[in-house]
Amino acid sequence: MERRAGNARPVLKLIKSLMHPILSSFRRLLLYLSGWGPLSAILLYLFASIGGLSWGRAAALALPLCLVYAFVCLSAWYSCRSIPLENSGSWLAHLTAAIVASLLWILAARGLAATLSSFASLAGLDRQIARVYPLLFGSGVLLYLLAVALHYVLLSNEAAHEAEKREVEARGLARESELKALKTQVNPHFIFNCLNSISALTSSDPATAREMCIRLAEFLRKTLGLGERAQIPLGEELDLIHAYLSVEQIRFGARLRLEENTEPGVLGFVVPPLLLQPLVENAIRHGIASLAEGGWVRLEIKNGTPQRLSITVENNFDPEAPRRRGAGIGLKNVRQRIDATYRNRARFDVRAEAGRFRVQLELPAEKAGEAPVPYSA
């Protein structure tokens, strides 16, 4: 199935590329033919004034001839497509084609006149037609060259359109891969430290060891599959944070104090997955872990100004602590993900002063479905 679908696409593309842009659309064909209306009126006038034909005879000739020549001129598309305008010899090729086309037109006029002259009211038209041959030839060449110009305009339009489409596609792809690259992963050192705690607890406190195993499993399970989703409800992200904190609580014990303040009604808004968890993890890694006597983490989520979600993650820390490896990388990653997802519709603010570290986020408050899916351009 896959293979056939894969093969069908180039074929479709080929057919599409062979199809005439005017013939393939009824609306465009109608527009094109209506453009020939004034042209046929001019030709009719020329037949009458220069050719000396009566108005009736001129009309009987000019209208069908214009209709025929309108279709003949469409053939210019094929030569325009195969000969790029930049080619130095292109004008010579088109001129040759124009001469051939107008000669064919004269032949058609002759045939038409012969047929029409069998009607009693138009008798003698087959002899009179010879008078307009030069006129036909001249206007035929001119009209054909006009058609060539028209087709070049169409082609360049199409090319511009195609290029734009490709660019949009490329932008979408770039953005998608950007987001993929930034997707946060659970910090492996967190897991190693947890396993070490469990290892310590197995002999001293087996019940707590089991509890920690279960909490760690719950946390890891929640993170699974999140990477595939572009956004999740805030409630789900908070569940994940609670699972994470319940593990850290065993590890740090009384050293970790938690304060949470979530306004009701915000849980249904959507956020990119694993956006807040790294901020809380950061607060513990660089806050609590740097403080011998322990510290606190404060998480606050509010419905800010209309349609804004205001999120604060704050912790205390030791300003004199040695810099930890990877300091700032987690924050940078969150900032980049916010930029890639919301462009300029979000605010990200980091402040460290007087032993307090605060990250403030302001995101558009969006429900599932109404938010733009960040993966499409």
Next chain:
Amino acid sequence: MKQDAKIRTVIVDDEDLARQIIREMLKSHAEIEIVAECANGFEAVRLVSELKPDLLFLDIQMPKLDGFEVLELIGNDIAVIFATAYDEHALRAFEVHAVDYLLKPFRAERFDAALARAKERIGKKLPASPEQLSAATREPGQYAERVVVKDGTRVHIIPVTKLDYAEAQDDYVALASQGRKHLRQQTISSLEAALDPRNFVRIHRSYLVNLERVARLEPYGKDTHIAILGDGTRLPVSRAGLGRLKQFLGEKA
């Protein structure tokens, strides 16, 4: 070392449960005596200086001072076994000639093997030089952000931004910061190598100065100059030092 003497051991880890597992694994070794447990680097430096243990179990990421800074301050006559969840510090641990590097979590057999190696090592001096210990406190390819000094059992942390200048004094360097001088066992060249050359310039065989502190230069004698710092301190500038200084001040201006 006498046969009946116990191996006096200190455990340093900020996590209660991490210390607990080491304690538990040491239980079956009667020759080990745990003389102290510490939850941060300051405590570790103080207690090790006081108790002079034979063996140290040392975590790396801890509050106040990290494991390598602790090691730099306590010197090289203690056998050290690192215990950490991070495998990326192993190379630096090797450079300071640590006895072993345990990755958390570890099994009892692995722990016992580390302990066996430690026993062979105890009593022998670590071949790591103060320079090697100092170099290991930095991640490879990075400049120091702070310098730690020990004054008796007290530890001072000097952020490099607060370091005014350093003066060589035999085997030591005197670090001038905020009107005080701190002595540290280190050559001035190795200190120079640890600091960002865009901020610290060797103006003299014996002096390294923080560029931001230099207020002006005055000629002094035939070949030399004097650098005058913001607080009025006058430091000699050699001819080579003047060239280096001019190059930097010229770039900054």
